[in-house]
Amino acid sequence: xxxxxxxxxxxxxxxxxxxxxxxxxxxxxxxxxxxxxxxxxxxxxxxxxxxxxxxxxxxxxxxxxxxxxxxxxxxxxxxxxxxxxxxxxxxxxxxxxxxxxxxxxxxxxxxxxxxxxxxxxxxxxxxxxxxxxxxxxxxxxxxxxxxxxxxxxxxxxxxxxxxxxxxxxxxxxxxxxxxxxxxxxxxxxxxxxxxxxxxxxxxxxxxxxxxxxxxxxxxxxxxxxxxxxxxxxxxxxxxxxxxxxxxxxxxxxxxxxxxxxxxxxxxxxxxxxxxxxxxxxxxxxxxxxxxxxxxxxxxxxxxxxxxxxxxxxxxxxxxxxxxxxxx
Amino acid sequence: xxxxxxxxxxxxxxxxxxxxxxxxxxxxxxxxxxxxxxxxxxxxxxxxxxxxxxxxxxxxxxxxxxxxxxxxxxxxxxxxxxxxxxxxxxxxxxxxxxxxxxxxxxxxxxxxxxxxxxxxxxxxxxxxxxxxxxxxxxxxxxxxxxxxxxxxxxxxxxxxxxxxxxxxxxxxxxxxxxxxxxxxxxxxxxxxxxxxxxxxxxxxxxxxxxxxxxxxxxxxxxxxxxxxxxxxxxxxxxxxxxxxxxxxxxxxxxxxxxxxxxxxxxxxxxxxxxxxxxxxxxxxxxxxxxxxxxxxxxxxxxxxxxxxxxxxxxxxxxxxxxxxxxxxxxxxxxxxxxxxxxxxxxxxxxxxxxxxxxxxxxxxxxxxxxxxxxxxxxxxxxxxxxxxxxxx
Numbered sequence: 001x002x003x004x005x006x007x008x009x010x011x012x013x014x015x016x017x018x019x020x021x022x023x024x025x026x027x028x029x030x031x032x033x034x035x036x037x038x039x040x041x042x043x044x045x046x047x048x049x050x051x052x053x054x055x056x057x058x059x060x061x062x063x064x065x066x067x068x069x070x071x072x073x074x075x076x077x078x079x080x081x082x083x084x085x086x087x088x089x090x091x092x093x094x095x096x097x098x099x100x101x102x103x104x105x106x107x108x109x110x111x112x113x114x115x116x117x118x119x120x121x122x123x124x125x126x127x128x129x130x131x132x133x134x135x136x137x138x139x140x141x142x143x144x145x146x147x148x149x150x151x152x153x154x155x156x157x158x159x160x161x162x163x164x165x166x167x168x169x170x171x172x173x174x175x176x177x178x179x180x181x182x183x184x185x186x187x188x189x190x191x192x193x194x195x196x197x198x199x200x201x202x203x204x205x206x207x208x209x210x211x212x213x214x215x216x217x218x219x220x221x222x223x224x225x226x227x228x229x230x231x232x233x234x235x236x237x238x239x240x241x242x243x244x245x246x247x248x249x250x251x252x253x254x255x256x257x258x259x260x261x262x263x264x265x266x267x268x269x270x271x272x273x274x275x276x277x278x279x280x281x282x283x284x285x286x287x288x289x290x291x292x293x294x295x296x297x298x299x300x301x302x303x304x305x306x307x308x309x310x311x312x313x314x315x316x317x318x319x320x321x322x323x324x325x326x327x
Numbered sequence: 328x329x330x331x332x333x334x335x336x337x338x339x340x341x342x343x344x345x346x347x348x349x350x351x352x353x354x355x356x357x358x359x360x361x362x363x364x365x366x367x368x369x370x371x372x373x374x375x376x377x378x379x380x381x382x383x384x385x386x387x388x389x390x391x392x393x394x395x396x397x398x399x400x401x402x403x404x405x406x407x408x409x410x411x412x413x414x415x416x417x418x419x420x421x422x423x424x425x426x427x428x429x430x431x432x433x434x435x436x437x438x439x440x441x442x443x444x445x446x447x448x449x450x451x452x453x454x455x456x457x458x459x460x461x462x463x464x465x466x467x468x469x470x471x472x473x474x475x476x477x478x479x480x481x482x483x484x485x486x487x488x489x490x491x492x493x494x495x496x497x498x499x500x501x502x503x504x505x506x507x508x509x510x511x512x513x514x515x516x517x518x519x520x521x522x523x524x525x526x527x528x529x530x531x532x533x534x535x536x537x538x539x540x541x542x543x544x545x546x547x548x549x550x551x552x553x554x555x556x557x558x559x560x561x562x563x564x565x566x567x568x569x570x571x572x573x574x575x576x577x578x579x580x581x582x583x584x585x586x587x588x589x590x591x592x593x594x595x596x597x598x599x600x601x602x603x604x605x606x607x608x609x610x611x612x613x614x615x616x617x618x619x620x621x622x623x624x625x626x627x628x629x630x631x632x633x634x635x636x637x638x639x640x641x642x643x644x645x646x647x648x649x650x651x652x653x654x655x656x657x658x659x660x661x662x663x664x665x666x667x668x669x670x671x672x673x674x675x676x677x678x679x680x681x682x683x684x685x686x687x688x689x690x691x692x693x694x695x696x697x698x699x700x701x702x703x704x705x706x707x708x709x710x711x712x713x714x715x716x717x718x719x
Binding site: 134 | 351352353354356360361364429430431434457
């Protein structure tokens with residue numbers, strides 16, 4: 001079994017494996033851990049109330065799995081902070097945290113400042129725009145960290161189409177993942193293609209990891225995390241959990257173009273900082289995508305060799321036909 | 328009128344409950360959200376009731392069961408039970424499973440398909456065990472919590488009627504929970520007939536009939552005749568035309584048309600008289616035109632109820648008064664009818680105010696919910712303490 005298959009088998013989970021919240025609380029207490037939930041926001045008044053209500057009720061009041069819920073905001077001009085506070089979240093304006101280090105507007109800034117502001121040994125980051133919010137968005141991510149000490153960083157991925165007629169279904173990430181990130185990983189970091197949705201906005205991470213990695217402010221934060229954690233701790237530091245469906249607002253192709261541009265900047269900066277610019281690995285011809293059968297995920301590989309032809313003007317037959325002399 | 332000193336300690340407590348219930352607000356709202364996002368059209372409530380059953384299990388209730396009608400029942404056992412108090416909320420909504428059931432929570436409102444009718448009522452019932460525990464209340468009586476199936480429309484209260492016909496624990500008092508309106512107080516029920524009239528163009532007499540207006544013209548004649556039926560102002564009687572369905576486009580007269588209606592009256596026998604009138608109208612239409620009209624009766628209720636002077640009603644009003652709730656007294660055609668039909672004293676209560684005036688019951692106010700729950704808990708305590716028993 002190769003590294004990717006072994007990792008998929010051992011480090012890929014389904015949220016249903018962590019349904020027993022009381023068991024998770026028991027492990028958390030036994031290990032003396034604290035858990036913080038961080039929701040980065042910018043103008044999310046329509047969805048933030050429900051997220052806070054569901055998480056606070058189910059994972060603080062009813063089952064004390066998480067120790068604090070914090071909203072860290074980039075400067076909303078709607079009532080995001082008021083709504084969140086009214087339902088019991090701790091709310092912070094990102095600019096008020098570490099003010100001596102200035103304020104940059106972006107999701108990565110909020111995630112970074114959360115490390116300073118929050119007290120958890122584990123921080124769970126959940127985006128604020130999820131329409132079908134449910135406790136599994138936290139239990140599914142925290143579970144692997146509580147179960148397995150060697151796992152340090154757990155990413156969410158989403159699957160389960162409401163209807164699918166055949167046994168095997170294509171699986172994977174969004175448009176930017178499939179068009180940009182997975183091809184880049186396939187070329188330069190093939191093991192990282194095992195992560196089904198590297199750009200998902202929901203992840204749970206141990207503090208010792210968070211305090212040791214860089215945080216791009218904008219679109220590149222998830223990509224840089226994956227690359228930095230991989231470089232420092234290897235593939236085995238990651239876990240990933242299938243959280244079933246995530247319903248959220250769709251972004252336009254133009255918005256995704258901006259995202260892809262930011263991610264590409266981050267990726268190339270990493271290639272540079274890893275000293276790979278002059279020492280690029282041998283280009284892989286294997287492109288890796290995913291398919292799923294029930295709860296089992298496997299990679300589908302394609303040998304894609306981009307062969308090239310020389311300019312026609314260098315072809316002797318062409319030159320003769322056109323009355324051109326030999327080269 | 329009820330002597331309020333009988334209830335003094337309960338009335339004192341309900342005011343305090345409002346404040347203490349603020350701590351449980353997110354718990355109740357989360358139940359509304361999670362229950363409300365599970366579609367539950369009539370005859371398709373099982374997933375929503377699975378969630379309810381899990382909530383009962385988490386609360387450590389006893390006798391948790393799903394019966395043959397799909398109802399989900401649990402019992403919070405009393406210390407020395409001489410009474411069984413039933414709290415019932417219907418689980419079904421008017422919304423098809425294909426409708427977006429996403430809910431949203433703002434500072435003031437809770438919004439989503441069917442939140443008022445009846446996700447909120449069901450969620451409050453699901454929250455009752457933890458509410459009672461947090462308020463430190465232990466009842467003498469058994470508290471039966473029942474989420475019912477098949478309540479609305481063609482369901483015709485099928486779930487509750489099955490439960491009452493087959494329950495091993497006799498029900499002494501019933502409280503029916505509805506999401507709205509806070510202050511709602513029903514202790515009587517109307518006579519009611521729910522029916523569907525289907526008009527079909529007789530193609531055997533008019534083969535290929537495409538001129539004219541087909542079934543729409545005929546159903547229009549029926550509507551006109553129904554509206555011309557003379558109804559008494561007292562006792563209150565009404566014919567409600569609920570929906571009219573015919574055709575699909577612009578240029579083709581439909582071959583069938585369907586009218587759904589309810590006849591309601593406070594007077595015993597009045598609904599039967601109006602039914603006779605409707606049957607006469609349809610007979611005339613059938614004899615006179617090229618369409619065939621059929622009446623299908625989907626549900627019937629007899630009028631009845633407990634008197635205003637009943638201690639259950641008086642206790643409810645006293646508790647509402649203590650909580651500054653203005654009673655909105657109106658007869659019911661819902662769950663209460665099934666209780667009344669079996670001689671079980673009961674009332675229907677609402678939990679909060681509607682968020683807007685739309686007909687889709689899609690928004691409710693957050694702030695009054697605590698008051699609505701305090702009212703419910705106070706009434707349960709009053710029944711438990713024997714304050715609602717009829718004096719012989």
